[in-house]
Amino acid sequence: MIELTLIGIGTGNPQHLTRQAEAALRAQDLILIPNKGAGKDDLAGLRRAICDDVLAGATHPKIAEFDLPVRDPAIANYLERVDAWHDAIAEVWQQTIAAHRPATETVKVGFLVWGDPSLYDSTMRIARRLETQTETTLRVIPGITSIQALTAAHGVPLNDVGAAVVITTGRQLRDHGWPACADRLVIMLDGECSFQTLAAADHPITIHWSAYAGMENEINIAGPLGEVADQIIQTRAKARADHGWIMDIYLLER
Template identity: 40%
Template structure:
């Protein structure tokens, strides 16, 4: 193995890949994909479809599914325990991938990781690859993709910021302790429990722009005053999880 390529694939739509990313796909001999169980098998199949559609038929490659290590109960952890748990999970992932990489054939010299969205936004792949790099002495490059916040703004037909104003990007875990109107527009990711509901009473004029399963046939969008639409978001989110077995969503909070 000589090179690892971290490729942002957008939100599962082949049209979301840049030309550079499409060209990079055709250089990869082996793609490593995390197997997160049957509930999230659609995410593996989406990656396989992208490869089948965009890689020339003449280029031979294979996809290896690597069973993802178990992750602890994040919701019950405080910040310190959460950080330790994520680091332990990452270390277990590194070991799992290293075990597979050690078995590659001599002609399999380029390995690819297909990252949902963009590798720069709340994704562990670059950290995993940085840990693998010294073990195998390989070169690494990263190709960006369309991120969830970008697609969210496009679907709602809005910019993420107002004129000359900042954008604050955070997680659901941190939202309630961090939020204040002076932050400006706030993009929230990884909020499986809709922590924004805790702001509805104290900030009744906040506007919510929410999207789930962005870029897929099951895409759902909601916008309006947070206090007025949060119940609709909860309902849609529950329907999506019941139907698909997983939910990927993000949202923007905008002060009046």
């Protein structure tokens, strides 16, 4: 029996953990930490640092690290490629748990998830695969999201009075443009600075952009899109080169 708990850890800042998340960490027998490859060691290191901070002086759960599979570029269809990738990750999870679990009938396994496990994250989808393959129960602990960190960093509300907000991805913005149903957009998972596609928009657009939101190395840039777009692109490229990875998010308002 596996009791799997997905623990939202916010943006990687230990101060963003809720008391519920801290209690959940202390209750685990085994904590899984993925390694995303060369140049992205910081991500695993941040997870380890959170565990060290929260679990200091407590009975320390066993920590097992594993190499995260990569997407298969040979699969042309995006959704099929992601689906196969999730299958591979679920298999690695199962193998890692089997290799490191204590000799007990039931094992409590924790997985630290950036932000909140429910918001633009596939950890729950991967966990459901374990439920179909093994006797697994799933518990989810909510966490502070990058959207909260973004709006707090810039001191702006998410929405205008009585107005709608659309939360979407860079891919959707690039392929389909500005949704007609909202005057504010939150763009996540954008590796190509898709706001560039709005350069010739009919309406003036303001952007609030944050990288590493909520972390010690947080970077914030805001202003009219036409004036700060190049600055964001250059800053993002340098930050990614310096750290080997980047997490960024932005709010667009017109």
